[in-house]
Amino acid sequence: xxxxxxxxxxxxxxxxxxxxxxxxxxxxxxxxxxxxxxxxxxxxxxxxxxxxxxxxxxxxxxxxxxxxxxxxxxxxxxxxxxxxxxxxxxxxxxxxxxxxxxxxxxxxxxxxxxxxxxxxxxxxxxxxxxxxxxxxxxxxxxxxxxxxxxxxxxxxxxxxxxxxxxxxxxxxxxxxxxxxxxxxxxxxxxxxxxxxxxxxxxxxxxxxxxxxxxxxxxxxxxxxxxxxxxxxxxxxxxxxxxxxxxxxxxxxxxxxxxxxxxxxxxxxxxxxxxxxxxxxxxxxxxxxxxxxxxxxxxxxxxxxxxxxxxxxxxxxxxxxxxxxxxxxxxxxxxxxxxx
Ligand code: NDP
Numbered sequence: 001x002x003x004x005x006x007x008x009x010x011x012x013x014x015x016x017x018x019x020x021x022x023x024x025x026x027x028x029x030x031x032x033x034x035x036x037x038x039x040x041x042x043x044x045x046x047x048x049x050x051x052x053x054x055x056x057x058x059x060x061x062x063x064x065x066x067x068x069x070x071x072x073x074x075x076x077x078x079x080x081x082x083x084x085x086x087x088x089x090x091x092x093x094x095x096x097x098x099x100x101x102x103x104x105x106x107x108x109x110x111x112x113x114x115x116x117x118x119x120x121x122x123x124x125x126x127x128x129x130x131x132x133x134x135x136x137x138x139x140x141x142x143x144x145x146x147x148x149x150x151x152x153x154x155x156x157x158x159x160x161x162x163x164x165x166x167x168x169x170x171x172x173x174x175x176x177x178x179x180x181x182x183x184x185x186x187x188x189x190x191x192x193x194x195x196x197x198x199x200x201x202x203x204x205x206x207x208x209x210x211x212x213x214x215x216x217x218x219x220x221x222x223x224x225x226x227x228x229x230x231x232x233x234x235x236x237x238x239x240x241x242x243x244x245x246x247x248x249x250x251x252x253x254x255x256x257x258x259x260x261x262x263x264x265x266x267x268x269x270x271x272x273x274x275x276x277x278x279x280x281x282x283x284x285x286x287x288x289x290x291x292x293x294x295x296x297x298x299x300x301x302x303x304x305x306x307x308x309x310x311x312x313x314x315x316x317x318x319x320x321x322x323x324x325x326x327x328x329x330x331x332x333x334x335x336x337x338x339x
Pocket of ligand 1: 006007008009010011012013032036057058059060078079080081082095099120121122123166192193194195196197211212213214
């Protein structure tokens with residue numbers, strides 16, 4: 001099977017490419033430039049011709065995926081702006097929405113062999129913050145952030161802009177799917193992960209250029225920097241290991257019952273204090289606690305994501321926070337970024 005992966009040079013994308021190759025798939029990796037693809041070819045050179053590149057440039061341009069979808073059996077679309085500091089919400093919304101509607105249109109017109117498309121959505125398209133304790137599921141949508149961006153425009157928060165981009169992109173996916181259902185041979189799965197962390201295998205030469213979620217983990221655990229928020233109550237959301245997210249995408253590609261579903265992929269609710277506590281149980285040779293960090297209780301985690309579907313449909317088992325912290329710290333240590 002040949003699978004097209006977009007955003008293949010990103011944090012999540014590179015792990016998905018790795019898992020696909022490990023599981024015997026051939027991969028067509030979509031990247032913006034040849035230079036960005038070079039690192040992938042180098043990293044996965046032992047797989048030879050099972051990995052090929054397709055250069056797509058900026059996915060806001062029309063028809064960029066027309067060639068990329070030809071001859072593939074499935075698509076995993078991860079590409080979307082993450083961590084972009086935008087003034088105008090449309091700087092995030094436009095590429096997120098145009099990117100996915102563009103690839104779906106290319107699939108409709110040129111992807112005659114496609115059986116399934118997996119879209120990387122986010123729990124941000126379900127709920128990002130809450131004042132009170134709530135449990136949410138795939139039935140919920142984060143439309144309030146879309147309204148906030150419409151109302152406040154440039155004054156909306158960075159989180160609002162990102163969440164609106166993911167909500168609108170996923171809404172566009174399901175609208176397209178329903179509209180063209182009679183004409184297409186493929187079906188669709190949306191994967192909704194919360195904060196994704198884990199060791200890094202994509203091209204990062206220093207902590208300054210880490211992808212957004214990994215940078216937050218680095219700042220929090222290495223520098224005790226929580227961006228002015230309390231580690232006892234923030235983010236009060238879900239977390240998941242990037243390797244489990246990669247596995248979820250591959251299972252979503254092949255599990256018949258996943259077709260037509262959005263599926264939350266979350267290992268549990270958490271706040272930064274939980275991560276500090278998990279790291280504190282590791283050997284001192286791995287985690288050297290920051291002098292201002294404490295091992296303590298008293299956490300309050302606002303949002304719980306219902307993960308019944310991930311269990312029942314995909315049969316996913318999640319890595320523990322302790323394993324996650326161990327593997328990230330080991331990775332940072334090997335790179336000379338820690339302690
Ligand atoms: P990265 O920033 O590491 O990867 C994003 C990828 O999207 C990169 O390959 C990037 O290419 C590509 N991309 C962005 N904009 C464009 C564009 N206009 N044209 C072409 N390619 C583009 O982020 P992650 O790996 O963390 O995120 C991957 C996906 O997972 C995203 O859809 C994100 O919303 C989702 N997600 C991530 C979470 C997290 O905590 N990390 C949580 C939940 C969902 P380039 O390198 O050239 O910019």
